[in-house]
Amino acid sequence: MKIAIVDDEAKAREELQQALRSCELAAVAQAELRLFSSGEEFLADFQPDAIDLIFLDIRMGNLDGIETAQAIRRQAERLPIVFLTSSADYALAGYQVFPAGYLLKPISRELPQLLDILRRCLPGIVARELAVQVNGREIKIPYGSIAYVDVKGSHRTGGRRGSVIHLLAGETLPVDTSYTDVVTMLSTADFAECYNHLLVNLAAVAALQEDGFALKNGEQLPISRRLYRETAHSYMDYLLRK
Incomplete structure (x- = not known):
């Protein structure tokens, strides 16, 4: 801004x-x-x-x-x-x-x-912040700093009880908010589920590849065959709107 x-x-x-x-x-x-x-x-x-x-x-x-x-x-x-x-x-x-x-x-x-x-x-x-719970307190994460969200991280398995926010800067943030709740909160934003329990921020994508996304921070994310067409369509729609 x-x-x-x-x-x-x-x-x-x-x-x-x-x-x-x-x-x-x-x-x-x-x-x-x-x-x-x-x-x-x-x-x-x-x-x-x-x-x-x-x-x-x-x-x-x-x-x-x-x-x-x-x-x-x-x-x-x-x-x-x-x-x-x-x-x-x-x-x-x-x-x-x-x-x-x-x-x-x-x-x-x-x-x-x-x-x-x-x-x-x-x-x-100003509303583009994800409000999540960490150890009983609420923190807000700007959408623009998020690369993707999943239920597994390098420091913890969130599973159904939590999720992990992966930031573009490289940090991972395990949170107590469930993956399902995060998906619901981001349902009206430019995020897409590209794999099972893997939600990517389309603004963090550098390129769409044959089997996944290349992110702006250098990371690679897979796209499942089942979700590829829908995910690719969401990404192209995002680019056209931007």
Whole structure:
């Protein structure tokens, strides 16, 4: 995820950056944050498909936030824009560019509102975390860090009582959540069962081969003959959507 912060006050940029970095939403905390000190600087770099969310100060120098937002809207009608302002008096002027929300400075006093805005602006992204149980406590794993899930790992056999999350970075994470429950939770995401009790993250696949998947981390996963056609179709559908 890529998030832009456009504000002519260095302190305000740093404060919002810190709030996002410490955010309880993992996808946001790990996002690429791009900081700009003026509307002109941002627009010179702006590419609609390269930004997921913009935080934009209303009061800036030569090109203020409203004018910057108008220029953004000419290229991206639906890109979420959140206005930053030191006074609610400036909020009304921004409605003409259909903002996703407003945050009053200082941001440190608006953290609940920030979380609410993030959840509303990025529903499909911030929800991409797998919640599993480990030793009686819940942990959340971003979908993007998962390579595959199975019921056997190098350190434990999960079987029906648990499963093992294999991360792209190479680590294995035995969890108490059953494989069946993990499959259910990931049923609406881009994961496919390519072998008995083996669920692959299609985003982690580098290539489809005659008998399996080559993953981006160098690992090889088998595809059963029974599931090959269905799995290949799921992968091609994923590529077309991406």
